[in-house]
Every structure is written in C-alpha cells, then in structure tokens.
Amino acid sequence: MKYVVGVDLGGTKINAGVVDEKGNILKKASAPTSKTGNRLEILDKIETLIKELNTEYNIDGVGIGSPGFIDSDKGEVLTISGNVIGWSGTKIKQELGKRFNYPIQVENDANAAAICEGWLGSAKDYNSFVMITLGTGLGGGIVVNRDLIRGSHFQGSELGHAILYPNGVECSCGQKGCVERYISGTAVEFFYHKKTGKNLSGEEIFSKYYDDVNAKEVIDKFAMDLGYFLVSLKNILDPEAVVIGGGVILSKDIWWSNMINHYHSLVNDDPGIQILPAKYLNDSGIVGAAKAILNKINS
Template structure:
C-alpha cells in the first residue's frame, strides 16, 4: 500500500504525517514553526525520508495564496515571513527526488472532508474553516477548485460581506472573515461590552441578552455567507470546521433557522469530521491515488 508524507504548515507549528491510501496515519510529528521556513521544512522532510524510506511522495498544505500547478507561494502575510515567492515544489523535488504537490491549507481540509469525512458522497461542496480567519475550500465534481493567476481561487474569507465594514488584514474593508471567524467573535464580544472568551459566549447566550445578540448577529452573517455561496456555486453541502465549530452545539439550531429562508434550494449543512488532522490528511491526498 502506498504511503506518502502529508505536511501541514501553520504560523506556530508544522505537522508531518505518514499516511496511506485509506487515510490511516502511521507517524504524526509536530515541530515549532521557525524561520527561514523553507530550510526548516527541507530539514525535517529529509530527516523523515531517511527514517521512513517507504515514503513515495510529499503533499504540502500551507496558509497563503498558492500557485498549485507550479507549487509556488504567490503571497503570504508576515505570519510566515519570507514565504512569499518560495518555489516549494521545485526546490523540494530537487532535494528529495520525490513528487511534491503544494496547495492552500483550507483546500487540503476540504479534500480530507470530501474523501474521508463529512463531505463523502457529495459531488459539490464547500468547506468553511472558522478559525483565526475564515478559510474556504471548494469541491466541484469531486475536484478541488484551485489556482488562478494569483493563486486566489476559493479565498472565500476575502469576499466582501459589508462594504466599508471592518478593516481586514488584506487591506480592504468588510471581508467575510471579519464577521464569522474566531477573531471576529472576539471583536464582537468586546464591542458588546462583555467580559467573556469566545468559548464562554455561546453557553452564556441562553441567559444573557447581550451575549444572545452577539450570537444572533454571528449566525445571521454566517447564514448570509452560506446562501450567497449557494447562489454562486449551487453546491450539495456546506461542511463547517475550525475552532469555532467546536461550540456548534450551542449555535447550530440558530444558524439553521436563520439560513432556511435565505436558501434558493435545500442544502445539507454538516460539521466537519476532522479537527487538526484535516491538514495532513488533505495534504497527503494531493499525492495519493484517487
């Protein structure tokens, strides 16, 4: 059975997993993200190849805008300094003599859900990752929608919900991720004058009108986002993951009530099956046989 190395690159840690065709993870290692990043990546990849010579290919998921065809980082913020412009595929294939594929991390999470998780059985789905920001992966006819001249296809978090709204890290105002991400919820709590963490907010909403108002605004904005994506993509399902989804037992019913009148057609809305494992599984799927 084919085994590959899946790599999930984040701002604070890099996760490495050896994965087979059935999605079984044999080795799972984490290292702190330090810089220069490419040198760190190559060092640990070479170390793992030496220890596990059965590795046949390498799949890499990373934050940022990615030219997946050429395996190049088109743009990444200073969360990963020096990463913009790195030709990961070219450099790592030369170093390892193995096939290397590189993709955006949210797209990798969508691949994992489509193949092994809550997205199984759907030909067209959108995976929304509600974390520090808002990641989005789009699967159309069982293929990830990716690429574009600037590597920005599927950057759902940077579609605009409220023109002239909250300032976004991309430099524009009113992007989706400024309203439904973990960071956005923290801001909403502060603006409401509440002294709560995001995880305390949702259970508190049943007894605190101000907390309930914050949750209502969050679920309404998420409902509008889902209905807008449906109008553009006509998907079968939306899969919701990321840290914010861990509190979904408190707000999912409210979301369903808010989204129902906004939908053009029936739509399945499911919670993601995978938490932190989605990144390495999806990265592995970039190089595993279909």
C-alpha cells in the same frame, strides 16, 4: 501500499504525518512555526519533520497545505495575507526539491481540508460541495464534479475575502468588510472586545454563551452572518453540500441551529443543500495534503 507525508503549515504550528493510501495517519510530528519571518527556517523545519517521519516508513512523496494564494502547478506561494510571516513568494516545491527527491504537491490549506472531507469525510458522497474552515480566519475550498476550483490566477475559492459588509471592518488583505472579519474565531474576539473592552479567546467567549449577554449577542450575530453567507454560496454555486470545519466547529452546539434557521429564513428557494459539520478537525490538513500527493503519484 504507498506511504506519503502530509504537512499542514499553520500560523503557529507545522503539523506533519505519515499517511497510507487508505488515509490512516501512522505517525505524527510537529514543530512551532517560525515567528522571525525567516522562510529558510520554516523550510528547515519542514525538512526536519519529513526526515523524522521517514525513519520508520519509506515515503513516496510529500504533500503540503499552506496558507495563501498557491500556484499548485509550480508549488509556489503567490501572496499571503498575514498568518505566516515572510512566507509570501516562497517557491516551496523548488526549495524543498533541493533538499530531497520526493515528488511534492503544494495546495492551499483550505483546499487540503476540502480534499480530505471529499475523500473520507462528510463530503465523500458528494461530487460538488463547498468547504468552509472556521478558525482564526475563514478558509474556503470549492469542489465541482470532484475537481477543486482554483481560479484563473490561483485566487479562487478565497471565501473569507468575499465582502459581506461593504466598507466594513478592515481586513489584513487590504479590503474592508471581508467575510472572515465577521465569521471566524478572530471576529468573535474582535466584536466581544469592542462591546466589553475585554480580551478573551474565542473558546472562552463561546463557553460564556449562556451566562454572558455580550457573548450571546456576539455569537448570535456570528450565526446570523454565517446564515447570510450560506445564502450567497447557494446562489453562486448551488452545491450539493456545504461542509463546515475548523476549530470553531467544536462550539457548534451553541450556534449551529441558529445558523440553519437564519439560512432558511433568508434564502429565496432552498434546493435542499446539505449543511454538515466536518468529520475531520485538526487532521484534515495532513490527510488532505497527503491525498493531494497520492493523487499526483497515482495519476
């Protein structure tokens, strides 16, 4: 049995875990992400986590899921639109390769979630599917015939930066009206604040759905926008399934049927695409990054 470490680098936390070839997480460790913008500090933390996890299991490789446009051949971050300060341009594979000799595979974080769901999660029976992760932003992964679509310049599958409303809300990526400005936890917070002047967390706003008319309006709009977006995905990709994950999925009982109804009322001809909640939540980044390096080792 091979053991690898999967690392999930997020805006606030770095989560890592030892994963076996069956996808079981055997041990976990985490550290806060640096807020100073010092990339060496983040690399140090990743190194420390890997060393900590390697004390019990002799690991055979390291997979890393990172935000940003990722050149997965070279293991480099090309650009990033916020989230992890100072991380843009980091040669992750090269830098970590100076610190230890394990094989390393770097993937975009939403792609890692897609790998996880395609391996053991809600998309395991589908060859072609779209993964959407709804958290502070909206991440996307596109799998066609079991292969990730990365694009010609590693800028593909960035579903959160497709434009939903031309000339709409400004996005950290430099465009206006991006999907993630309307469909994400941050978007719900933004529009609730715009209506009420109150700064509540996405979680709090979702919990007020039945008691607060402003929360209801914001969440109903979110569900409708997601329905619109599903129509675009169907018409561009016609996948077998769309899997929706990320932290916002915890509140799905409030908006899921609304989203489905909007999709069906808006779409020209639904070919029977399966729209499914993800099976994995917080662990999808660790498991997906682990599978990315397992694929590399075993290829």
